[in-house]
Amino acid sequence: MSNRLSRRDFTKITAVASASSAFSSVHVLGANNRIRLGFIAVGNRGDQVLDAFLTHKDAEVVAICDLYQPYMDFAAKKIGSSPKQLKDYRRLLEMKDIDAVVINTPDHWHALQTIHACQAGKDVYVEKPLSLCVTEGRKMVDAARQHQRVIQVGIQRRSAHFCREAAEFVRSGGIGKITAVRAFHIQNEWPKGIGNPPDETEPSDFDWDNWLGPAPKVPYNKNRSFYRFRWFYDYSGGQLTNFGVHYMDTIHWALGHDAPLAVTAMGGKLAIEDNREIPDTLEVLWMFPGGTLVTFSQFNASAPPAGLRNGEIEFRGTKGTLYLQNNGYEVVPDALTANEILARKPINRANERGWRMGAKPMIEPKKVEGQGDMAAQATASHTRNFLDCIRSRQQCNCDIEIGHRSTSSTLIGNIAYKTKSYLEWDGKNERFTNSPTANKYLTYEYRAPYKLPS
Ligand SMILES: NC(=O)c1ccc[n+]([C@@H]2O[C@H](COP(=O)([O-])OP(=O)(O)OC[C@H]3O[C@@H](n4cnc5c(N)ncnc54)[C@H](O)[C@@H]3O)[C@@H](O)[C@H]2O)c1
Numbered sequence: 001m002s003n004r005l006s007r008r009d010f011t012k013i014t015a016v017a018s019a020s021s022a023f024s025s026v027h028v029l030g031a032n033n034r035i036r037l038g039f040i041a042v043g044n045r046g047d048q049v050l051d052a053f054l055t056h057k058d059a060e061v062v063a064i065c066d067l068y069q070p071y072m073d074f075a076a077k078k079i080g081s082s083p084k085q086l087k088d089y090r091r092l093l094e095m096k097d098i099d100a101v102v103i104n105t106p107d108h109w110h111a112l113q114t115i116h117a118c119q120a121g122k123d124v125y126v127e128k129p130l131s132l133c134v135t136e137g138r139k140m141v142d143a144a145r146q147h148q149r150v151i152q153v154g155i156q157r158r159s160a161h162f163c164r165e166a167a168e169f170v171r172s173g174g175i176g177k178i179t180a181v182r183a184f185h186i187q188n189e190w191p192k193g194i195g196n197p198p199d200e201t202e203p204s205d206f207d208w209d210n211w212l213g214p215a216p217k218v219p220y221n222k223n224r225s226f227y228r229f230r231w232f233y234d235y236s237g238g239q240l241t242n243f244g245v246h247y248m249d250t251i252h253w254a255l256g257h258d259a260p261l262a263v264t265a266m267g268g269k270l271a272i273e274d275n276r277e278i279p280d281t282l283e284v285l286w287m288f289p290g291g292t293l294v295t296f297s298q299f300n301a302s303a304p305p306a307g308l309r310n311g312e313i314e315f316r317g318t319k320g321t322l323y324l325q326n327n328g329y330e331v332v333p334d335a336l337t338a339n340e341i342l343a344r345k346p347i348n349r350a351n352e353r354g355w356r357m358g359a360k361p362m363i364e365p366k367k368v369e370g371q372g373d374m375a376a377q378a379t380a381s382h383t384r385n386f387l388d389c390i391r392s393r394q395q396c397n398c399d400i401e402i403g404h405r406s407t408s409s410t411l412i413g414n415i416a417y418k419t420k421s422y423l424e425w426d427g428k429n430e431r432f433t434n435s436p437t438a439n440k441y442l443t444y445e446y447r448a449p450y451k452l453p454s
Pocket of ligand 1: 040041042043044045046065066067068071087089104105106107109127128129154155156210211213225226227228242
């Protein structure tokens with residue numbers, strides 16, 4: 001049986017989804033009911049999120065869906081209770097005995113599957129980045145609100161205790177006024193990167209057309225599919241949205257703003273000669289309200305800094321710096337204010353260099369370090385929060401509006417890079433005010449018969 005999607009099929013699923021929505025939105029779970037989950041995609045991240053949900057005894061995975069049978073076999077074995085196996089997510093959404101779905105597909109599928117799930121009356125845990133373009137994200141928010149769905153976006157740091165503490169400390173003025181934030185992700189892929197495999201015929205057991213979904217039809221290339229899709233713009237915003245959205249989300253949280261005023265970017269494929277489309281080196285700058293300059297550096301063709309940290313955010317305040325890493329944070333006070341420095345009498349160069357030594361810091365130093373696998377712990381808390389919110393009908397720690405805003409800030413960085421521009425952003429209306437050309441990148445044309453619901 002073919003899994004390909006005909007126009008008639010597509011209309012039918014939307015109709016079924018809308019009909020069941022009226023039924024499901026009034027269904028409230030009791031404390032003793034187990035929450036029944038359907039997984040859409042059980043690849044790399046799907047497997048990690050599955051591990052997290054399997055630790056929660058008040059949930060059960062009743063169905064799984066993936067285009068790749070070996071991944072489904074692996075997941076089914078792990079789940080153990082013979083979940084229904086499907087290759088078409090629309091069949092999974094039709095199942096009346098599913099309360100919520102967990103979407104772990106590549107980014108270009110997130111919008112359609114989330115909106116269809118909302119229409120079908122399912123609550124949704126959807127992986128980051130929320131969408132491939134800003135318009136998709138806004139429509140996802142609208143669908144969630146219209147169908148009164150609980151949505152958790154998979155930016156799991158929102159549920160990490162140390163991130164909350166750090167964000168609240170910065171936000172409450174703990175290191176003074178924040179004038180600059182520097183975030184970076186470094187993963188040295190030099191010299192060969194992801195290689196340069198030729199286009200080829202798709203494997204006989206893999207439905208490439210269905211994997212592409214709304215994306216343009218192109219010949220199968222190994223690098224464009226499993227995991228490596230993140231190096232291609234048809235399916236991903238590259239490492240800026242892949243890793244950058246985690247950082248940007250914490251930056252929004254700590255600054256108390258959910259959109260920048262302006263953005264610009266520069267970069268390129270400077271050292272790696274593989275078939276990736278995204279830059280191997282990229283620098284993005286945003287100006288945030290209140291006067292905070294934020295930069296994100298994506299360095300995939302250079303060595304990491306000393307200490308082997310490959311990712312970090314530095315919040316630079318007038319009283320000190322907060323370094324946030326994936327397992328904790330550190331507050332380093334600045335010893336003197338600029339005025340105090342100027343008031344001192346420099347005697348010679350040596351003294352000048354020693355200005356800060358021995359001076360009284362304006363804030364206390366602090367170091368918080370987590371134990372064990374912090375990423376897995378954050379995902380466990382994040383999935384727990386989703387299940388709790390399904391019962392309480394409260395908004396999740398990373399509600400869809402939050403996930404959309406954080407994703408949008410990274411997506412517009414890519415637009416600045418692609419259009420080589422300095423762009424002014426109207427966060428309220430989600431439009432650029434100084435570039436009609438850049439506004440065209442806020443949406444993209446789906447391949448027929450796929451259609452972004454309006
Ligand atoms: N929160 C995090 O820390 C984190 C970490 C890694 C990945 N992710 C996100 O998870 C998503 C998936 O990334 P990945 O690394 O797991 O990719 P992957 O290629 O390993 O897995 C994607 C899976 O989706 C399946 N798939 C594709 N189209 C489908 C469809 N129409 N229906 C059903 N299944 C389909 C594929 O067969 C594959 O098994 C991405 O959006 C990525 O950004 C999040």
